[in-house]
Every structure is written in structure tokens, then in C-alpha cells.
Amino acid sequence: MKRAILLGAGLFLVLAFCLGPYVWLLITSLRPPAEVAADPAALPAALSLESFRAVFSERPFFRIVGNSLLVAILSTALCLAAATAAAFALARLPVPGNRAVLALLLSVSMLPPVASVGPVYLAASALGLRDTAAALVMPYAALSLPLATWILHGFFRDLPADLHRAAKVDGCTPLQALRKVLLPPVAPGIAAAAILTFIFSWNEFLFALSLTSTDRSRTVPVEIALFAGVHEVPWGEIAAASVVATLPILLVVAALDRFLVRGLLAGSGKG
Amino acid sequence: MSRARFLESERRVGFLCLAPALLAVAAFSLAPLAIVLWLSLRRHMPVFGISRFVGLDNYAYLVSDPRFLSSLGNTAYVVLASVALELVLGLLVALLLDRSFSGRRIARAAVLVPWAFPTVVAASAWGFLLSPGFGVVNRVLGIDANWLGDPWLAIHAVILADVWKSTPLAALLLLAGLQVIPRDLGRAALVDGAGAAARFFRVTLPLLRPTILVVVLFRSLDAFRIFDVVYVLTGGGPANTTESVSLYAYRLYFQTLQFGTGSAVSIASCLVMAAWSAVMVGLLSTSRRGA
Amino acid sequence: MTARSERTRHAVAAVAVALASCAARDEPAAAPDTLPATIVFRHFPVFGGPEPLSRLLDEFRRENPGLIVEDRLLPASSDQQHQFYATQLEARSSDFDVFALDVVWVPEFARAGWLRDASDLVSEDDRRDFFDGPLLATTLGGKAYAVPWFMDGGLLYYRADLLEKHGLAVPDTLDDLARATRTVIEGERDPSLLGFLFQGRQYEGLVCSALEIVHSVPGGAFVADGRSAMTRPETIEGLCLLRRLVAEGTSPALVSSLDEEGSRLLFGSGRAVFLRNWPYAWSLFEADGSSVKGKVGIAPVPRAAGGRHVATLGGFALGVNRHSRNPEAAEKLVRFLASKESQKSLALAAGYEPTRRSLYDDPDLAEKQPFVARLKTILERAEPRPVTPYYPMIAQALQAELSAVVTGLRSPEVAARRAASQIDHVLSLEEP
Numbered sequence: 001m002k003r004a005i006l007l008g009a010g011l012f013l014v015l016a017f018c019l020g021p022y023v024w025l026l027i028t029s030l031r032p033p034a035e036v037a038a039d040p041a042a043l044p045a046a047l048s049l050e051s052f053r054a055v056f057s058e059r060p061f062f063r064i065v066g067n068s069l070l071v072a073i074l075s076t077a078l079c080l081a082a083a084t085a086a087a088f089a090l091a092r093l094p095v096p097g098n099r100a101v102l103a104l105l106l107s108v109s110m111l112p113p114v115a116s117v118g119p120v121y122l123a124a125s126a127l128g129l130r131d132t133a134a135a136l137v138m139p140y141a142a143l144s145l146p147l148a149t150w151i152l153h154g155f156f157r158d159l160p161a162d163l164h165r166a167a168k169v170d171g172c173t174p175l176q177a178l179r180k181v182l183l184p185p186v187a188p189g190i191a192a193a194a195i196l197t198f199i200f201s202w203n204e205f206l207f208a209l210s211l212t213s214t215d216r217s218r219t220v221p222v223e224i225a226l227f228a229g230v231h232e233v234p235w236g237e238i239a240a241a242s243v244v245a246t247l248p249i250l251l252v253v254a255a256l257d258r259f260l261v262r263g264l265l266a267g268s269g270k271g
Numbered sequence: 272m273s274r275a276r277f278l279e280s281e282r283r284v285g286f287l288c289l290a291p292a293l294l295a296v297a298a299f300s301l302a303p304l305a306i307v308l309w310l311s312l313r314r315h316m317p318v319f320g321i322s323r324f325v326g327l328d329n330y331a332y333l334v335s336d337p338r339f340l341s342s343l344g345n346t347a348y349v350v351l352a353s354v355a356l357e358l359v360l361g362l363l364v365a366l367l368l369d370r371s372f373s374g375r376r377i378a379r380a381a382v383l384v385p386w387a388f389p390t391v392v393a394a395s396a397w398g399f400l401l402s403p404g405f406g407v408v409n410r411v412l413g414i415d416a417n418w419l420g421d422p423w424l425a426i427h428a429v430i431l432a433d434v435w436k437s438t439p440l441a442a443l444l445l446l447a448g449l450q451v452i453p454r455d456l457g458r459a460a461l462v463d464g465a466g467a468a469a470r471f472f473r474v475t476l477p478l479l480r481p482t483i484l485v486v487v488l489f490r491s492l493d494a495f496r497i498f499d500v501v502y503v504l505t506g507g508g509p510a511n512t513t514e515s516v517s518l519y520a521y522r523l524y525f526q527t528l529q530f531g532t533g534s535a536v537s538i539a540s541c542l543v544m545a546a547w548s549a550v551m552v553g554l555l556s557t558s559r560r561g562a
Numbered sequence: 563m564t565a566r567s568e569r570t571r572h573a574v575a576a577v578a579v580a581l582a583s584c585a586a587r588d589e590p591a592a593a594p595d596t597l598p599a600t601i602v603f604r605h606f607p608v609f610g611g612p613e614p615l616s617r618l619l620d621e622f623r624r625e626n627p628g629l630i631v632e633d634r635l636l637p638a639s640s641d642q643q644h645q646f647y648a649t650q651l652e653a654r655s656s657d658f659d660v661f662a663l664d665v666v667w668v669p670e671f672a673r674a675g676w677l678r679d680a681s682d683l684v685s686e687d688d689r690r691d692f693f694d695g696p697l698l699a700t701t702l703g704g705k706a707y708a709v710p711w712f713m714d715g716g717l718l719y720y721r722a723d724l725l726e727k728h729g730l731a732v733p734d735t736l737d738d739l740a741r742a743t744r745t746v747i748e749g750e751r752d753p754s755l756l757g758f759l760f761q762g763r764q765y766e767g768l769v770c771s772a773l774e775i776v777h778s779v780p781g782g783a784f785v786a787d788g789r790s791a792m793t794r795p796e797t798i799e800g801l802c803l804l805r806r807l808v809a810e811g812t813s814p815a816l817v818s819s820l821d822e823e824g825s826r827l828l829f830g831s832g833r834a835v836f837l838r839n840w841p842y843a844w845s846l847f848e849a850d851g852s853s854v855k856g857k858v859g860i861a862p863v864p865r866a867a868g869g870r871h872v873a874t875l876g877g878f879a880l881g882v883n884r885h886s887r888n889p890e891a892a893e894k895l896v897r898f899l900a901s902k903e904s905q906k907s908l909a910l911a912a913g914y915e916p917t918r919r920s921l922y923d924d925p926d927l928a929e930k931q932p933f934v935a936r937l938k939t940i941l942e943r944a945e946p947r948p949v950t951p952y953y954p955m956i957a958q959a960l961q962a963e964l965s966a967v968v969t970g971l972r973s974p975e976v977a978a979r980r981a982a983s984q985i986d987h988v989l990s991l992e993e994p
Binding site: 017020021022081083085088089090093094099101102103104107108109110111112113114115118120141143145146150151155157158173174175188189191196202203205206221225235238250253257 | 280281282284285286287288289291292293295296298299300301302303304306307363364367370376378379380381382383384385386387388389390391392393395396397399400407435438439440443444446447448450451481482485488489492493496498499516517520521524525530533534537540541544545548549552
């Protein structure tokens with residue numbers, strides 16, 4: 001009983017810490033904009049949906065969210081495909097120098113993004129991909145690749161050797177073994193990697209600013225950055241846009257949550 | 272199929288599987304890295320039409336550049352403090368969420384909210400919460416701290432915002448790591464008479480070690496490249512006491528248009544990160560052999 | 563078909579479709595002679611909403627039927643704009659033709675060869691009509707490279723009701739300011755009341771605030787004659803005055819975290835007696851629901867004893883991209899937007915401060931935007947920050963050292979010496 005209370009309190013603290021700023025943004029988005037301009041931190045005196053209305057009617061926000069969704073989904077799919085394949089190969093197939101490859105992948109995470117923006121912009125220009133969603137998909141997939149590969153590598157590595165052996169005995173080619181036997185147990189890793197890649201692509205700013213110019217390809221973070229005027233900052237609209245922008249992520253997380261469950265390993269052992 | 276031929280085809284499949292990842296690395300890491308390396312050996316200032324080879328001059332400048340050294344120090348402090356806090360908090364959160372309780376799904380999604388925010392919005396929100404006049408934090412704590420303007424407090428404000436933003440990442444990875452630890456191990460330990468703490472330290476933690484090291488490795492690399500949070504919260508101030516290496520590089524590139532020196536800063540920070548990663552990876556291999 | 567290969571197939575198909583559709587939507591890269599001439603105008607969000615500018619552009623489109631004008635936004639953050647322009651112009655992009663740039667960037671961009679010569683865009687008569695400060699700021703080597711579009715000058719806002727209550731005149735010198743602050747705070751017996759707020763955070767706004775104090779000391783300057791003037795005794799005296807504001811409590815320590823909006827919000831909620839800020843804040847103070855409505859007055863920023871009143875020049879100019887494919891059309895747009903009529907319409911609709919003197923005597927403006935009309939004397943005095951292609955580099959050193967002065971991390975003398983050595987290093991970077 002005491003433990004349950006402790007755990008409950010712990011959970012409450014954690015949630016309060018995590019959600020605090022979000023709650024403030026939510027409240028701010030529901031206040032009349034004039035009030036927000038006068039005092040952004042006060043408790044609301046009145047409620048109003050004006051900020052939301054402004055975000056959707058005065059700006060092409062639906063379009064922007066659509067762009068972000070397209071970019072995030074594509075880059076996540078690409079990244080996961082490449083990362084799963086690479087992690088599988090590094091962990092379970094007799095490829096020489098797998099430690100070196102893992103270290104090499106890490107090098108992507110070491111170059112500060114500010115340094116690669118210039119070259120990537122020039123490349124996108126040369127390929128005629130300026131102001132397109134495609135220009136963002138590839139860099140995002142590549143930037144998330146190291147973490148995804150490392151996560152999945154760990155999961156593949158920790159699988160019992162018998163699984164793979166049994167599949168081989170059954171006559172599976174390596175890829176068939178991967179699909180039928182080895183993927184289910186690493187599902188938590190895939191789910192985690194998918195969530196992280198999606199969020200990264202959704203929120204990335206520096207490349208998006210440099211590679212997009214119109215609402216044809218602009219993504220959510222850049223659009224929110226456009227809300228601020230030279231001096232005034234419309235906190236109501238920013239809050240409303242942020243609240244809306246967070247929803248797809250929460251949906252993705254909720255959808256992938258069931259993979260973050262133990263027991264899948266036990267299931268595959270019976271085969 | 273003979274064993275040799277089978278192995279051969281496995282190797283071929285392996286190379287094919289690695290190809291996309293390696294191509295991506297070549298295109299988005301090695302190629303820009305080569306360009307940045309080349310730039311770092313030049314004085315390249317488009318404003319003045321200067322573009323010439325200067326060898327290691329830029330690096331020589333950085334070695335005695337107080338601003339670069341101080342940015343390194345600031346960044347190292349942020350990395351150490353943030354990663355340590357995120358690990359501990361992330362572990363606590365992961366353990367909390369590992370249990371079944373009603374509303375667990377919602378709790379998991381809620382815990383991810385900080386990570387789900389665009390960083391600039393999160394940093395701006397914290398800027399407001401910590402602001403001297405309207406700050407909720409000051410009001411709640413009943414103090415009047417100059418969070419963002421005091422040379423000693425500002426860097427801790429940065430750490431706070433970064434920990435808030437990134438703990439979910441650590442928690443998520445640790446939670447996934449916890450999922451594949453079979454419950455039987457825990458139960459076996461229980462039978463042996465071990466208490467909860469002992470179970471955690473002797474059974475769970477060692478099995479989590481690989482995940483922990485992945486978390487530390489990637490979070491520290493991310494933290495080393497910290498940019499958005501510092502840029503929005505303090506702009507590197509006051510008096511450059513919160514300027515990170517990435518921010519310094521950004522200023523050199525995009526504000527003063529000194530592409531050569533900016534590239535040298537980027538390469539220097541890559542070298543530091545490479546050394547750190549080597550240490551971490553060494554630890555990771557050790558843990559594998561042990562487990 | 564298992565989940566993974568299905569997903570792979572879908573992904574490949576999706577990528578192919580996406581790339582194909584992107585390629586199809588991409589505009590043809592060149593051949594302006596087969597299409598009507600298109601010019602792209604890049605700018606940050608206009609204060610007061612997009613309508614005034616949209617209407618102006620529509621008028622231009624009507625007057626020029628063969629021309630397509632595309633209006634594209636950039637983030638308001640000065641840094642992000644600078645980064646965007648630097649990335650694109652360094653790559654010789656022709657993606658935009660006309661762009662709005664901060665006055666402090668003009669010499670830098672001109673030197674980099676990114677701006678077309680704008681000397682023909684302003685006629686001799688017009689030249690006399692423009693204020694001196696903006697013209698000076700957009701000239702390099704005797705040639706104009708951009709046309710001043712609208713300007714800003716630093717002001718002192720004060721709580722007229724509090725000054726009246728305690729029988730105080732509007733402060734003229736910094737000593738008056740300190741005395742007035744003390745009197746009001748002691749008189750009001752409100753410990754949370756703040757004194758003089760300015761932008762003390764480490765960013766460009768700090769340079770603007772500090773310049774008004776340092777330049778008000780006769781002989782004080784950051785840069786003079788192509789060399790650092792930081793270690794001049796007059797400049798150091800100005801820095802000491804800046805430090806004293808915080809050290810003596812005239813300004814609260816928290817100014818070191820304030821930018822324009824932060825300081826505006828504090829003053830606008832009645833928490834401070836004095837505020838240094840740009841003219842934009844006025845309409846927010848006078849808006850319905852503001853706690854200080856009707857209680858605010860404006861005056862020049864206080865000066866050092868024996869010195870002159872200084873207002874730092876801010877604002878934006880219009881430039882033409884040197885790599886523009888339609889330079890004549892672009893120049894037409896610039897002439898149109900900087901014309902007297904366009905500036906007047908923006909001033910009337912959005913409260914912009916025009917860069918043309920004659921508009922400040924215009925009866926329509928005096929009637930509809932009386933506040934703007936009152937700014938003439940202050941704007942006449944507006945002084946630019948150092949007009950040099952090296953300004954962004956110099957600003958880096960200035961921002962950090964001024965912040966050190968404001969927070970007391972370094973003494974004014976030490977900060978001045980450090981800034982001087984960095985500035986001189988910058989100015990020596992370019993070999994003959």
C-alpha cells in the first residue's frame with residue numbers, strides 16, 4: 001500500500017514536471033490574444049478560441065502540417081528500413097569490421113548541423129530540389145540513422161543465437177529469417193527508433209529553414225518561427241500552433257505504444 | 272548448399288543490407304565533413320572576397336582563443352550535468368512506467384511531451400517561465416532570481432531546459448531496454464530472497480548496461496552540439512558564459528561569415544566528440560563481453 | 563507478405579511518388595523570356611499585419627501588368643534572416659530579387675558583392691528628403707547600395723502620472739534619471755517597482771541601448787576612423803555610466819536578461835518607471851486593456867552631463883540581389899516601395915516611421931498617426947551604429963563585453979580593452 005502511494009506520488013511529480021510547460025502553453029492558447037499580449041503569464045480571465053482561429057485562417061497551417069507529416073513519415077520509413085537492415089547485418093551476419101562501421105555511423109552524429117547546412121543546401125540546389133519536401137527527407141533520414149542503427153543493433157545482438165540458428169536449419173535465407181523470426185522480438189527497439197526519428201524530423205529547424213522557402217514545402221517549426229513579428233511576439237498564436245503541432249506526435253506515440261511491451265520475446269521462442 | 276557457399280551468400284546479403292546506411296553516411300556525413308575540413312584549412316570570408324589556403328592557422332588561432340576555450344568549458348559542463356541528470360531521471364521514469372497500471376498508455380505519451388515539442392518553442396516557453404518579471408518559476412518558489420541574466424545562474428537554466436526536453440528520450444530508450452529483460456530473472460532473484468533494491472542493482476542494472484551506455488553516448492553527443500536551447504534562452508550570454516561550441520560555430524558562420532574559422536571550430540568539436548565516443552564504445556564492448 | 567517487406571514496398575513507392583510529384587511541381591529553373599517576368603520580394607513579417615503591404619503590392623501589380631510579384635516571408639529574427647541571406651547569397655542564388663535588410667548589414671552585403679548599386683534609385687531631390695542617418699548607413703565608398711525603407715530610433719518612455727505625482731520634470735541627463743528613479747521608488751514605497759529598464763541581454767539590442775549612453779559623452783564612440791575607439795577615456799566614461807545604472811540600482815539587475823519584449827511587458831504592466839525602447843511599443847501601451855494607457859510620455863533618451871541626446875538608428879532598407887535575373891523590374895519595385903506615397907500608406911496603416919522628412923509634416927499623418935509625427939526631432943538625431951562591412955564581427959565583441967559591463971562581470975576598463983583588441987583584430991583581418 002505504502003509502495004503504491006510512493007509510486008503514485010512519483011508518477012504525479014514526473015507528469016507535473018513533463019507537462020507543466022505544455023499546460024501553460026495550452027492555457028495561453030485558450031486566452032484572448034489581447035490579454036496574452038498584455039500579460040502572458042497571468043491566469044486566464046476569459047477563454048477564447050481566437051488564437052486557434054487566427055492560426056488556421058490567417059496562415060496556411062493545414063498545408064504546413066501536411067508538409068511536416070509527409071516529410072516525417074517518409075524520413076522515418078526510409079531511416080528504419082536502412083537502419084533495420086544495417087543493424088541486422090552488423091549483429092547477425094558475418095560482415096567484417098562491424099565495430100568500425102558502427103563507429104563510422106557515429107560520425108554523422110558528431111558533425112554539428114551548422115557545418116553541414118551549407119554543403120547540403122548547395123547539393124539540393126544543384127539537384128533542383130530547393131523548396132521541396134524531398135530535399136528534407138534524405139538529410140533527416142540520414143541524421144537519425146546512427147541512433148536508430150545503434151538501438152536496433154543492441155536488440156539484435158541480445159537475441160538468443162538459437163533463434164537465428166533454428167531459422168537457418170528450417171531453410172530460411174537470411175532475409176526470410178529476419179522477417180519471420182528476428183523482427184518480432186526487436187519490435188520495442190523498432191518502435192522506439194520510429195518514435196524518435198519521427199519526432200526529430202517533425203521538430204528539426206536548421207535544415208528546414210535553409211532548404212525551404214514557400215509554404216509548398218515549409219514545415220511546422222519554421223512556420224511557427226514566422227509568427228513572431230519584428231518586435232511583438234504573438235504568444236497566443238504560437239501556443240495554439242504548438243498545441244496543434246504536438247498532437248500528431250502524441251498520436252504516433254499512442255499508436256506505437258503497444259510495441260513497447262514485453263512478452264514478444266517469449267512468443268517467438270515457441271516457434 | 273555447402274557451408275562455405277552459405278556463408279558467402281550471408282556475407283553478400285550483409286553487404287547489401289549495409290549499403291543504404293553506408294551511402295547515407297557517405298552523402299550526409301563524410302562529404303560535408305570533407306568540405307568542412309577543406310574549409311577549415313582556408314581563410315574564407317566571402318564578404319571580403321578572401322579565399323586562400325592558410326594551413327593550420329585557424330587551429331592555431333583557436334588553441335589560444337579565449338572564446339573557443341570558454342565555449343568548450345561551458346559545453347563540457349552542460350554535457351556532464353545534463354547527461355547525468357537525464358540518466359538518473361530517465362531511469363526513474365522508465366522504472367515507474369514499466370509497471371502495469373491503468374492509464375499507463377496515457378502516462379507514456381504524456382512523458383514524451385517535452386521531447387515532442389519543437390525545441391525553439393520549448394526553449395521559449397522556459398524563457399518565459401524563468402523570466403524575472405512574469406516567471407512562474409520565481410512566483411512558485413517565492414524568490415527573485417535572475418535566471419537568464421546572472422552569469423552564474425544562466426548556465427543552470429540552460430541545463431534545466433535541456434534536461435526537461437531530453438529526459439523523455441532517455442526514459443524511452445531505457446523503457447525499451449527494460450522490456451526485453453525477462454521477468455523470470457527478477458522472479459528468480461525474489462525466490463533467492465533479494466529485496467527490491469538488490470534486485471535492481473544486481474539483476475536489472477547490469478542487464479541494462481548496454482542500453483545505458485547507448486543513452487549516455489547519444490545524449491552526450493547531442494548535448495555537446497547543443498544549440499537551440501542556448502540560442503533562445505540566453506543567446507550565449509551573459510558575457511558569453513553560456514555560449515556553446517555549436518553556437519560559437521554558428522556565429523562564426525552565419526553572423527560574421529568567417530567560414531574558415533567556423534569550420535575549424537566544427538572540426539575541433541568533432542575531434543573532441545570522437546575521442547569521447549571512443550571511450551564510450553570501449554566501455555560498451557567491455558560490457559558485452561561481461562554480459 | 564510480412565509486415566517488413568510490405569512496409570519496404572510501400573516506402574519505396576511513396577518515395578518514388580513523392581520525388582516524382584516534387585519534380586513535377588518544381589518551377590522551370592530559367593528561361594525568363596518564355597514566361598512573364600517574375601520577381602520575388604523577401605521580407606520579414608510586417609508590423610501590424612500583412613494587409614497594408616499586400617495592398618501596396620497589389621497596386622504595384624496593377625500598374626505593372628506584365629510583371630508577377632511574389633511576396634515571401636522570412637522569420638522576424640534578425641539572426642535567422644542574416645543566416646538565410648548569407649547562405650543563399652553566398653551560393654549566388656537568384657531565388658529572390660528584392661529583399662528587406664537590416665540597415666547594419668548593408669555595408670557588409672555591399673562589400674561582399676551581394677547588392678546591386680542603388681545610387682540610381684534615389685534621385686537628388688529624394689536624397690534631400692531622406693533623413694541623414696539612414697542614408698549614411700546604406701552608403702559604402704560613396705555609393706548607395708540600398709534604399710532606406712523605414713527607420714527606428716531609441717526613445718525614453720516614462721510614467722507621466724508618477725512623475726507628476728512626485729513633482730518631477732522629465733529627466734534630461736542620466737543623473738536626473740537616477741535621482742528621479744530614487745525619488746519615485748522611495749515615494750511609492752513599493753519594493754517591487756523597478757526603475758529604468760533597457761535592453762541589457764547579450765544581443766544587438768544591448769549595443770543599441772549602450773550606444774545612446776556612450777555616444778552621448780562628448781568624444782565617446784565604439785569605432786572611429788576605421789579603428790577601435792573603445793579605450794578612449796570618453797568611451798570608458800560612457801561604459802562607467804552604463805555600469806553605474808545597474809550598480810546604483812537605477813536599473814534592476816534583471817535588465818541583463820531583458821530584450822525589447824521583455825522590457826516592454828514589464829513597463830506595460832506598470833512595473834517600471836522608465837523604459838528605453840523603440841517606437842513600436844507606443845501603440846501597445848495605448849491599446850485598450852493596457853494598464854498604462856494614457857499614463858505614458860516619450861522623451862529623448864537621457865544624455866551624459868555636458869553631452870548630447872542620442873537615438874540609435876534602427877530600421878530596414880530595400881536592396882536588389884546582384885544575381886537577380888530581372889534587375890530592372892526589381893529596381894522598379896524598390897522605387898515604388900520607397901516612394902513617398904508607399905511610405906505614407908504604410909505609415910498611416912501600420913504606424914511605420916518613414917525615412918522621408920517631408921512625411922512628418924504631412925497633415926494626414928499628423929491626424930491619423932500623431933505619435934509618428936511627433937518623432938521627427940528624435941529621428942533627426944538618430945545615429946547609426948558603426949557603418950562598416952565589419953560590423954557583424956565588431957558587434958560580436960561589443961555584445962559580449964557590454965554584457966560583461968552590465969552584469970559587473972568585468973570592469974569597464976577591462977571590458978573596453980578586451981573589446982578593443984578584438985575589434986582591432988577584426989579590422990586587421992583584411993590584408994591589402
